[in-house]
Amino acid sequence: MEQITESLNLVLIGRTGAGKSLSGNTILGQQAFISKKSSKPVTQYVAVKSGTVGNISVNVYDTPGLYDTDINEENIQQTLENVLQTCESGPCVFLLVIKADKFTEKEKEIVEKIEKRLGEKHLKKTWILFTKGDELEDENMTIKEFLDDSEPLKKLVQKYDQRYHVFNNKAKEDNGQVQNLLVKILKSYFDTLEDIPEILTQNSLKRKILKNIEPDTPADSLSSRQIVLLGKSGVGKSAAGNTILGEKKFISVMRMNSVTSDCSVKHATVSDRPVSVVDTPGFFDTKMTREEIAKEVAKSVYLSSPGPHAFLIVLRVNDRYTEQEQQIPHLIERMFGEEVLKYSIILFTNGDQLNGDSVEKLIEENCKLRHLVQECGGRYHVFNNKDQNNRDQVNDLLQKIDTMIEQNGGGHYSNQMLEDALRIRQEEDEIEIVRNETEKRVRAEIKALSHFSPLKTSTWF
Template sequence: MAEMIIGLNLVLLGNMGAGKSASGNTILGRQAFESKKSSRSVTQDVAVESETVCGRRVTVYDTPGFCHTELSVLEIQQMLERFLQRCESGLCVFLLVIKADRFTKEERETVEKIEKLLGEKRLEKTWILFTRGDELEEENLTINEFINLSEPLKRLVQKYEQRYHVFNNKKKEPSDQVQGLLTKILNLEYPSSRRIVLLGKSGVGKSAAGNTILGQKEFRSEQRMSSVTRESSVAQATVSGRSVSVVDTPGFFETQMKPEDLMAEIARSVYICSPGPHTFLIVFAVNMWFTEQEQQIPQIIEMMFGQELLKYSIILFTHGDQLEGKAVEELIQGNCRLRDLVQQCGGRFHVFNNKAQNNREQVNDLLQKIDSMIEQNGGGHYSHQRIENAQRFRREEEEQRQREEEERRQREEEERTREEKQKESCVCS
């Protein structure tokens, strides 16, 4: 499959004088932003410039030095929300620019301020960009040696899971430092490998679909109402030159497992394809009736994984050979519940004929749809943290429901007690 040309948005954040504008110029390979030493931030609003860099369209957002600006906290927040809405429509990465110099108290406070403005979710896409690499070279220091000189800096790098890079913005000639940064980012944020989780009820062809994707028989597959798969399992193969992992899960409504064990096993699918799946394939057979059970599946998925999972989902129809020339769109349009589910998944669906495993075009087309979905989501994957957040939210909702139920019972008991006392009072009088 041909490589996709991925647009990349880079947001430069940091203290005044850290070298944000100069770094933007280095990335774009031209004098795009005004860069000079000053007692106040040269950049008072977000400046945006684009260029084709290393064969990719790169857009750089240069932001004010947030600790040396005349903007109020509210104005900064409004500015962030205004431009983040635009740049997060594609693959967006935040570059926290820090001088390769003393990591002062002021700089630490700036980092904390930026982290608070971005929020926890965006920190997963944040990298540290060290500037003044030329000074490190003069002092004969490697970046690792420099980081280890400062305990707060070492902790910061660990917090960002070693996502960092070094720039020497004084280099005028083309160098590999920009290519190195883009390669690091794209390899981590948009990896060539794909991790896929199969979800659906028993007998719809999940395991067979997994075998079709991998191009080899990895999962036991039989057409029966009771699930052959009793525990989530993962298999991997090289598909169209890329590493693909598929997780097969027990079928929803599996009667030979306790409901709590079944749900826990399906939820475990997220953890066994660490650090998390790129997509969930919600599997239905084209020849089935969309019964009450099928209608429950979206609610079960939302309860287990959270509403956000549908952003990472594609509806996969199996038994495509039984369409007999009909378009699957007719099937979707003919059932309002199914149509609603497809719409919740961003209109994404695909059809497999599992009897034609040698037809690799159907697999390549699916991988292309997965790539497009990831790009629309701004890159990344569904993480362990998201399912933990969803499960915590569900527990809190249940605890709230129990508290309200207990309060209701107490009120009813108090009301009965009052009524009984009133009756006794009436009898006595």
């Protein structure tokens, strides 16, 4: 096979019947590969076809169904080695093709074998490509809802740091699914990989990515929004989630103890755009330790793939901004890092209890609250969760989120930001442990010295 440079190389791998050849045709927008229903591999050898997607040159490699009975281990290894040698002259990404269907033990076993063959280095460049998106659409189910119903697949995408995408290979028109996949892949490739050849930092491929794709759209969709709700128990996080989504998706009751003990994500179409909302456990929940809360709340980032566009820090407009509330922004920064407030908006609930006062007046009268709003770029919003039919309040919130995204350069909070925050927190905890142990040892030494000191005798005076 001829080596092709200055292009993105996409390698389709997986078992027979998963839809590799169909997916290759979808990417290239033409019948480039032979595709038909068969229990035996239609593709006997590695086939490569080239095309252009949104001004980006791509080479698609269709491989035989791995670990089928007609292909022995030696041929499998040779197939992968040939592909690696051929495509790694340029940026190379593996698409592990899996049907959005029941994930059987046999399929799990095949995935594990493929992972072993690829090795850790290449797994970092591997994305899961789910096919059968048309069947999900027929059942009015999103890919995230499908994954929530399948614990093995849910664990699999977590293992891949939420690197996944879904294809409807029966779609007759270009609905942006291919371009959205390339946006995800290319942003991840150039932002996170350490082994990018130096030439790629200046070549035309990256310039095309930055010019033609990256600025236009968040990675998930042209208008999709991923929102995470944060705050103490009883402030109306779940009710706010229901208000945003326009229907009762989260359990919401009047209670000071947290109703939500696990992160949960719900989806809806709001003003013709896909919106996902993650509800989180309340800070200071007496049923959970602070460390347990921190670990659970951190999951919200992975549930908001490719990353939250907005964190909503929920406060009740009629509450006193006490010392406990003042701890919340520090807790959030400790969990998510200093960058998190760039992606945050204060959401005041109980807007019906303002009683003619303006929220601006309340903010102005409390310097601590005013400081928090300033830390969030002056962004705040008010909800009346008792009036869920008032969609203007939701549309106004989405508009503020859109404006914030523009101010952040079109980006979102990422998994990498969370990992950096977790690493810093771990380092700080280790330093604190050493400091406490040192102080304890010094006190013990001082106590021992004072016990035997002649200064304690009466003759001193």
